[in-house]
């Protein structure tokens with residue numbers, strides 16, 4: 001494990017002196033600390049960085065400073081903060097991708113194959129931009145070849161053989177191939193353990209009888225992006241679950257006071273002044289009939305009244321553009337892509353001039369910063385089927401979704417997917433920010449220059465979560481403040 005850490009630093013052109021190494025080794029989550037140090041400090045290719053103990057101490061201190069606790073210290077009769085005047089400037093907010101208006105299906109079998117065809121072709125096109133896959137063979141052509149074979153296919157089935165190798169069935173429009181990944185090839189086998197049903201993958205290998213022995217597995221992948229400057233701040237929320245008896249109303253009211261510039265110390269007040277946008281990535285209300293006996297845990301048992309209450313609370317927020325996407329608790333079609341929350345259920349929210357509604361998923365632009373919003377239902381499938389993945393670390397799943405360039409590749413498990421003529425869950429453009437929710441546990445990581453944010457919840461532990469020992473991180477609100485992450489904790 002520790003050798004791995006040193007090698008990771010060397011690969012990123014970073015050398016550790018002895019004290020730096022000891023500090024990282026003895027840190028509570030040394031793996032995570034190493035990853036964020038590399039992400040934040042890695043020099044350009046030609047340079048070399050030597051990390052000392054002092055740099056590590058400073059880095060840890062700065063990261064801990066990012067967690068602010070905001071008590072209920074309301075200061076009344078404050079003057080209107082400067083930015084609330086500045087923010088009367090028009091918002092530079094655009095919806096770049098929204099499936100609400102484009103999404104339709106009549107559920108016929110031809111739609112089903114059109115849907116997978118759309119996924120395959122979109123991802124094949126991305127894969128063929130890679131130099132290793134410029135020229136590929138179809139499965140039919142590959143069936144007659146003896147030497148090096150390069151194919152692109154959709155994974156039909158993933159199995160572990162008796163001898164603990166990985167075996168996939170890979171399909172394109174011309175046929176099938178059985179791909180074997182040998183467990184002696186450790187790094188490739190590790191990659192094979194991440195492969196899931198229905199993703200689209202490139203394979204380089206050679207034939208042996210009826211098998212294709214893989215020497216490379218290639219994801220569509222994402223390149224490292226350059227960070228764009230952000231001279232404003234954005235607040236990320238999800239899973240407020242208004243209407244539930246476990247909705248943390250007091251903490252939420254404190255959050256509203258902070259965002260309106262009515263509470264917090266100087267530093268926190270400064271952050272609030274910079275906020276121009278607020279995104280809600282689904283489950284704004286608790287909904288009704290989402291699971292058996294849910295009504296016992298509802299304080300508002302009517303879906304219309306839940307949205308009215310959401311409108312009353314969010315209506316308190318001044319001078320900020322609010323963008324709301326649905327989740328699996330909202331009054332929406334469950335199958336993804338989910339169209340935006342219908343006006344008929346959320347009349348009062350629709351009346352608010354500063355609220356816009358988008359689909360799940362959606363891509364929006366905030367002053368040129370592209371944000372991919374996805375509620376995160378597919379995290380359930382990844383946590384259940386992929387080794388090493390869990391609800392606690394949704395950032396690791398988000399990385400993998402980006403590399404696979406698909407938000408919910410696994411079809412037919414917990415994530416209901418609509419067989420549209422077009423697959424809207426392919427990640428076609430690289431976002432600057434990837435915002436999710438659903439798991440009720442905050443996560444943040446910068447990955448290849450992209451901010452991965454899971455915005456936690458405003459709901460305390462539910463009966464369901466007690467049974468599964470899921471401990472939510474409540475009322476911790478991530479804010480991207482001029483491009484740097486701050487986590488504000490409300491009580």
Ligand SMILES: [Fe+2]
Nearest residue numbers: 283327328438
């Ligand atoms: Fe959810």
